Amino acid sequence: LGRGDGGGGGGGGGGGGKGGKGGGAAQASSAQSERICARSSDYSQWYLDVIAAGDLVDASPVRGCMVIKPAGMALWEGVRDVLDRRIKAKGVQSAYFPLLIPVSFLSKEAEHVEGFAKECAVVTHHRLRAVPGGTGVEPDPDARLEEPLIVRPTSETIIWHMFGKWITSYRDLPLKVNQWANVLRWELRTRPFLRSAEFLWQEGHTAHATAAEANALAAEVLDMYADVCESLLALPVVRGEKSASERFAGAEATYTIEGLMQNGWALQCGTSHFLGQNFAKAFDVRFQTSDSGLEHVWATSWGMTTRLIGALVMSHSDDAGLVLPPRIAPLQVVIVPFAAKEPADAAAVDAAVSELRGALEAEGVRVHVDARDHLRAGAKYFEWERKGVPLRVDIGPRDLTSGETKMSRRTDSAKLPLPLADMRAAAATINAELEAMQAALLDTARARIAAATFELSSYGEMAARLNSDEPSTSGFFLVPWADDAANEATIKEETKATLRCYPFAEQHRAEGKACFFSGRPATHMALFARAY
Numbered sequence: 001l002g003r004g005d006g007g008g009g010g011g012g013g014g015g016g017g018k019g020g021k022g023g024g025a026a027q028a029s030s031a032q033s034e035r036i037c038a039r040s041s042d043y044s045q046w047y048l049d050v051i052a053a054g055d056l057v058d059a060s061p062v063r064g065c066m067v068i069k070p071a072g073m074a075l076w077e078g079v080r081d082v083l084d085r086r087i088k089a090k091g092v093q094s095a096y097f098p099l100l101i102p103v104s105f106l107s108k109e110a111e112h113v114e115g116f117a118k119e120c121a122v123v124t125h126h127r128l129r130a131v132p133g134g135t136g137v138e139p140d141p142d143a144r145l146e147e148p149l150i151v152r153p154t155s156e157t158i159i160w161h162m163f164g165k166w167i168t169s170y171r172d173l174p175l176k177v178n179q180w181a182n183v184l185r186w187e188l189r190t191r192p193f194l195r196s197a198e199f200l201w202q203e204g205h206t207a208h209a210t211a212a213e214a215n216a217l218a219a220e221v222l223d224m225y226a227d228v229c230e231s232l233l234a235l236p237v238v239r240g241e242k243s244a245s246e247r248f249a250g251a252e253a254t255y256t257i258e259g260l261m262q263n264g265w266a267l268q269c270g271t272s273h274f275l276g277q278n279f280a281k282a283f284d285v286r287f288q289t290s291d292s293g294l295e296h297v298w299a300t301s302w303g304m305t306t307r308l309i310g311a312l313v314m315s316h317s318d319d320a321g322l323v324l325p326p327r328i329a330p331l332q333v334v335i336v337p338f339a340a341k342e343p344a345d346a347a348a349v350d351a352a353v354s355e356l357r358g359a360l361e362a363e364g365v366r367v368h369v370d371a372r373d374h375l376r377a378g379a380k381y382f383e384w385e386r387k388g389v390p391l392r393v394d395i396g397p398r399d400l401t402s403g404e405t406k407m408s409r410r411t412d413s414a415k416l417p418l419p420l421a422d423m424r425a426a427a428a429t430i431n432a433e434l435e436a437m438q439a440a441l442l443d444t445a446r447a448r449i450a451a452a453t454f455e456l457s458s459y460g461e462m463a464a465r466l467n468s469d470e471p472s473t474s475g476f477f478l479v480p481w482a483d484d485a486a487n488e489a490t491i492k493e494e495t496k497a498t499l500r501c502y503p504f505a506e507q508h509r510a511e512g513k514a515c516f517f518s519g520r521p522a523t524h525m526a527l528f529a530r531a532y
Contacts (some may be wrong), residue, residue, distance in 0.1 A: 036386075038319050040471070043263040048192070050313055053386040054322040057192045064190045064197030068306070071387065072193075074330035075309050076200060080180060082232050083202065083304065086224050087178050090217075092204060095177040097158050100149040105157035109282040115249020116153045119185040123149040151184040156250065156275075156301055159205045160283040167297060169288045170209050174217075178204040193310030194267070194532045201305035207297040209287065211276070214298035215253070218272045221302045222255045225270035228304075233312050234325040234441035235259055236449055237269055238476070238527060240501030245485045248301075252276035258500045258527065260449045261314040264474025266500050266529035269311055272302035310532070315445055322388030323410060325441050326434040333360060333367045333430060334389045336380050338396025345397040352420065353395050359427035365434070385410060390437055391430060393418060411437060453478055459491070459517045462528065466495045474530060478506060480513035481526035487517050491528065500527045 036049040051057055056072030068076065088094070100123060107113045125139035152158070159177070167175060180202050187197045204221065208214040222239060229235040237257035247254040251273040259269045280286070280296040287297055316323040326332050337353050340346040353369055360367040368389075370380050377394070384392055392408040399405035399420060406415040407430060416433065418426055452475030456462050465473040477497070488499050506525040513522040 036319055036321060039262065043471075044191075046319070047310075047314060050317045050321055051192055054313075054388060056309070056313075062197075064187045066190075066192050066196050066198075068200075071330065072309060075312065075324075075328060076306055078328045078330065079228070079232065079304070079308055080202070083224075083228055084178075084180070086228065087202070087204065090176070090220070090224075091174075092176040092178045092206070094179065096179050096181070097152075097155050097162065099152055099181075101152050101155075101158045103148045103150055105161060106150060108157065109250045109279055111278070112156065112250040112282075116185070119153050119187075121151040121184050121186055123151065152181075153183055153185045154301075154303075155179070155181070155183075155203055156205065156279055157283075160279045160285060160299075163205075163207055163280075163297075164283050164285045167207060167285055167287050170290050173209045173287060173297065174206055174213065176204070176206040176217075178202055191310075191532075193313070194307055199306050201303050203301060203303040206300045207280070207285065208299070209289070209295075209297065211274075211298045214276075214300050215274045218253070218255055218274045218300040218302065221300070222257060222270070222272040225272070225302075225304060226257050229257060229259070229269055229308070229311075230442060232325070232327050233308065233315075234327075234438055234445060235269065235308075235311060235315050236442065236446045238449075238501065238503050239505070240503040240527065242271075242501055243483065243485075243488060243499045243526075245488050246499060246501075248273045250275060250278050251301075252278070256501050258476075258529075259311050259315065260452060260476055260529070261311070261532070262448065263314075263471060264452050264529075266476065266531040267307070267311045267314070268500075268531065269308060270302075270304040273300060275299035275301060307532075316441055317388070321386030323441075324388035324390060326390045326438050329388065329390050330366065331368045331387075331389050332365050332434055333391045333393060334380075334384045335367065335369045335393045335395060336377060337369065337371055338377065338394060338399075339373070340397045342397075345400075348400055349395060349397060352400055352423075355423045356393070356395070356420075356426060359423040360430060362424075363427045363431045365427065365431055381408075390434060393430070395420070407433065409433070409437065411441065449476070452476060455479070457516055462497070462516070463495050466497055466530065476500070477528040478503070479516040479526055479528065480510055480522035481524050482515035482518050482520040483523045484518065484520075491517065495530075497528045497530050500529050500531060503527050 036053055037045040039046045054071060055069055058067040058069055060067050124145055125143045126145055127140050127143040128137040129140040131138050163175060182198055182200050184198050187195055190196050206217055226237050226239055229237050237259050239257055242254040242256050253274040255272045257269045259267045261267055277296040277298055279299055285297050286294050289295055335353055335357060337349050340349050357367055357369055388410060390410050393405060395405055403421050404417055404419050407418045408415050418429060420426055454475055455478045462477045492498055502524040510522045510525045515522050
């Protein structure tokens with residue numbers, strides 16, 4: 001089971017589970033403690049312990065920023081490789097735009113500047129100088145920029161400046177570009193992957209001749225995101241539209257996919273925005289129509305970020321460490337050879353391990369042989385369990401004599417028989433088990449969402465559940481809702497729950513119902529939850 005599209009199936013909030021502690025990359029990397037806190041004891045600390053045990057991140061000397069270590073980067077690369085192929089299959093081309101954006105660009109779209117102004121880092125000088133008569137360096141007063149630059153929090157403004165140069169005619173449309181980049185949104189309270197000042201993402205931007213075409217593309221991208229989450233990460237999501245209060249700054253509609261973590265908190269896993277003509281008007285991007293008219297273009301933007309790694313960890317992992325779905329796992333199988341005293345036995349074990357490794361690689365399985373002779377087998381087991389490798393296979397002289405060994409499954413520690421007479425057949429058996437594990441993880445996550453989605457008729461019921469100390473009372477709350485920004489803000493203040501989305505699949509049920517909060521006729525079925 002190689003990494004691929006498979007079958008079936010943006011920056012954001014902070015906070016922790018009930019009774020949870022705050023934390024950051026420094027806690028996550030502190031001494032790689034042997035002990036992992038139990039989820040039931042402190043979910044937030046458990047999360048930090050798991051990513052430390054998995055060796056995913058380290059502390060950065062820059063507050064709010066994390067160092068993504070090779071194991072963590074391998075997970076992001078797995079998402080990136082699959083998603084990039086899917087994006088390009090839609091006719092989207094790769095591009096790259098500057099990290100620094102003139103501050104005047106941000107102010108051209110009123111809602112956009114309001115949404116991002118407080119998160120922007122600003123560059124005011126282009127060089128440093130030695131401190132006169134002292135030590136260290138300081139900004140050179142003679143190097144002040146004529147116009148300050150912001151470090152990109154998102155790229156709509158500079159991309160639309162460029163689109164204005166590239167688009168003149170209907171023949172230039174649709175224009176579809178995507179970039180893989182880093183962005184900076186200044187954060188003081190951070191949590192690795194879930195909320196950090198700097199994070200990695202892809203951001204797609206498109207321009208279209210009609211509103212219908214742009215909106216259809218935004219919806220199509222959301223479906224792509226949902227399928228990547230479900231088929232690659234075994235992460236089921238709810239697809240819906242954000243309320244006006246939660247909409248992306250400058251968008252006419254924001255579409256979202258929402259995941260549910262094991263503690264009953266939601267996590268936004270990807271968004272796609274129908275921007276209407278807002279940015280086209282702000283940057284005066286017009287095109288000549290086929291009948292020689294002149295119109296502003298219609299637009300979308302959409303993105304997925306490294307917070308998906310946090311969602312992956314919190315959706316599947318357990319009190320022993322990481323649990324990784326096979327399709328995204330950087331290593332899917334680890335083979336642990338057992339030492340043999342007799343040279344002939346040692347040679348036979350080496351040959352068998354080499355043959356199985358070759359057969360697995362021929363199947364497209366990512367496999368590693370742990371031949372470290374300074375560690376006991378138990379220490380190896382412990383390490384690979386914490387790092388979430390889906391399957392472990394032990395091979396020693398006794399296994400070769402019996403013609404069978406065991407493969408150990410990370411998800412439940414079950415030991416399954418593996419005949420060794422035909423290594424190609426053994427590799428096929430392993431590959432089939434990886435497929436079964438992938439499906440089982442998705443089924444388990446779907447069942448958890450179903451069990452933690454509560455349909456309530458009164459606000460009092462939801463508030464009581466959210467204020468309870470019982471973790472089983474958190475989850476998604478699907479309720480009839482009369483759209484009202486003030487009431488939405490009241491609920492957030494009183495319960496810390498936010499309106500995650502209006503689920504597409506549930507909107508037909510709103511008719512004839514009364515809002516669970518105000519009693520007015522419902523306009524939507526809404527999904528509330530506490531969220532990261």
